[in-house]
Amino acid sequence: MDAPTTTSADDGTSGGGGGWFTPRRPAQQPEDGAQQRPDGSGGPSEGHARPSDPSEASPGAGADGHPAPASGTAPATLAAATTAVAATDERIAAAPTGPAPSPQPQPQPQSASPTITASTPSPSRKASADAVLVQRTMAEIAPIADKVTSYFYALLFTRHPDLRALFPAAMDAQRDRILKALLTAAEHIDHTDVLVSYLKNLGRGHRKYGTQPEHYPAVGECLIGSLSRYASAVWDDETEAAWVRTYTTISQIMIDAAAEDELRAPAWWFAEVVSHELRTPDIAVVTVRPDQPYPFLAGQYTSLETPWWPRIWRHYSFASAPRADGLLSFHVKAVPAGWVSNALVHHAQPGDVLRLGPPSGSMTVDHTTDSGLLCLGGGTGIAPIKALVEDVAEHGRHRSVEVFYGARTDHDLYDIDTMLRLQQAHPWLAVRPIVDHRAQLPDAVREYGPWDEYDAYLSGPPGMIRNGVDALRDIGIPDGRIRHDAIEDLMAAN
Numbered sequence: 001m002d003a004p005t006t007t008s009a010d011d012g013t014s015g016g017g018g019g020w021f022t023p024r025r026p027a028q029q030p031e032d033g034a035q036q037r038p039d040g041s042g043g044p045s046e047g048h049a050r051p052s053d054p055s056e057a058s059p060g061a062g063a064d065g066h067p068a069p070a071s072g073t074a075p076a077t078l079a080a081a082t083t084a085v086a087a088t089d090e091r092i093a094a095a096p097t098g099p100a101p102s103p104q105p106q107p108q109p110q111s112a113s114p115t116i117t118a119s120t121p122s123p124s125r126k127a128s129a130d131a132v133l134v135q136r137t138m139a140e141i142a143p144i145a146d147k148v149t150s151y152f153y154a155l156l157f158t159r160h161p162d163l164r165a166l167f168p169a170a171m172d173a174q175r176d177r178i179l180k181a182l183l184t185a186a187e188h189i190d191h192t193d194v195l196v197s198y199l200k201n202l203g204r205g206h207r208k209y210g211t212q213p214e215h216y217p218a219v220g221e222c223l224i225g226s227l228s229r230y231a232s233a234v235w236d237d238e239t240e241a242a243w244v245r246t247y248t249t250i251s252q253i254m255i256d257a258a259a260e261d262e263l264r265a266p267a268w269w270f271a272e273v274v275s276h277e278l279r280t281p282d283i284a285v286v287t288v289r290p291d292q293p294y295p296f297l298a299g300q301y302t303s304l305e306t307p308w309w310p311r312i313w314r315h316y317s318f319a320s321a322p323r324a325d326g327l328l329s330f331h332v333k334a335v336p337a338g339w340v341s342n343a344l345v346h347h348a349q350p351g352d353v354l355r356l357g358p359p360s361g362s363m364t365v366d367h368t369t370d371s372g373l374l375c376l377g378g379g380t381g382i383a384p385i386k387a388l389v390e391d392v393a394e395h396g397r398h399r400s401v402e403v404f405y406g407a408r409t410d411h412d413l414y415d416i417d418t419m420l421r422l423q424q425a426h427p428w429l430a431v432r433p434i435v436d437h438r439a440q441l442p443d444a445v446r447e448y449g450p451w452d453e454y455d456a457y458l459s460g461p462p463g464m465i466r467n468g469v470d471a472l473r474d475i476g477i478p479d480g481r482i483r484h485d486a487i488e489d490l491m492a493a494n
Helices: 078-088 129-159 161-166 172-187 192-209 215-230 237-262 339-346 379-395 416-425 441-446 462-474 487-491
Strands: 269-280 283-290 301-305 313-317 328-333 353-356 372-378 401-407 429-435 454-459 482-484
Touching (some): 129 161, 129 215, 129 237, 192 237, 283 339, 313 328, 313 339, 313 379, 328 339, 372 379, 379 416, 454 462, 462 482
Parallel strands (some): 372 401, 454 482
Antiparallel strands (some): 269 283, 269 353, 283 328, 301 313, 301 353
16 A cells, blocks of 8 residues: 555645654664674675665565565655655754754855756666656756755754754755755666665664654655645645655665664764874874774775764765774865864864764775776875775785876875885885876876776765766776765765
């Protein structure tokens, strides 16, 4: 039986909270012999231009790999489910449990909201009925995305005022991230394997905010209420039912992923700053000691919260492979209006305590092959590239690794000495610094090669990654051999 539609609210909008979704709490018992990868996912990583962790079957998945619906609901295709990811993206989740630091006045950065666009389904794959209705809604709200988002939060904080204290005091960045998540979801509307993994990764990441299954209905009812108000020209009972099925499905995937992860790892780690090295006036290498073992893979990243900006989390890549002493290092560049980055570069000092979320990302090395590595690192994007080089060295397999280290000026090659020392120690490694004020790192790669037998890794500013992916495709490297972190996460770094 299909999930029931929501009842209309007194103000003429849908989503009055008529009990349309009751989350199912998974059994809290680990399976015998269950194994967990350090990144929280199961199975080996696989290469593709990915926005999240590698694909894996979700708890309760059917034989076709699609998630089974929650009890009493009809299954929604993940093609439809993806567009609703934005409403449940980790940026609208509740903040960490426990006493929070006193709120501080926060600067209000000036930033234009992104434009929401609806993607066109792949011509080789027919979109489901729910996907068509969800996409039609997206197209309708695209010109007024900012109003939709504002109204969503107005509903959420009016109907559930207890949730307001769990969010950052300033909501500008929050709203932008939700819109970027909508864009990402629409862009990958037909990539079911990627989206299952994406949703499970979000569910695991929600734990650091203290998100509970009972929080999902509040978000869902306000999402439906906001959409029904601003997409009224195309809104009807069928559309509402499609969104309810979609939201119910993705919510249950995330709830199940969080419950499974709770059996294996803490929601967050405390980490004490043990050293702070200022490499340039605006770049610092920050090294921390977690309060308990922190398993991760070279090439991954984490989310980080500072005591200066409670409830504001930013993503930073690990700057080394896992170390015997358990220390973690990050390369941080202070950017204009970057609350977290400026705090880490200009205020952090040994003894300060940060919080770390779980590791994420799949820009990792497949050690079962002998393929060469073609690595493009721009600016502080050299940090995870350095970690990948160390990872190859530790595995003792002499694979060809070609590193292009791009910067606008010599001054910006802040870690070149480290990379050259690695090159001197490992004959299979070649490091090529590329200094160009136009930052044309992808163009420089075309002059070398061929790269037919290489897996490509890109890390740096979002623009560099987009241009780099295009350049690598142009020279014949297939998408399945191009790896990079999520563009939306990079844009959210500060």
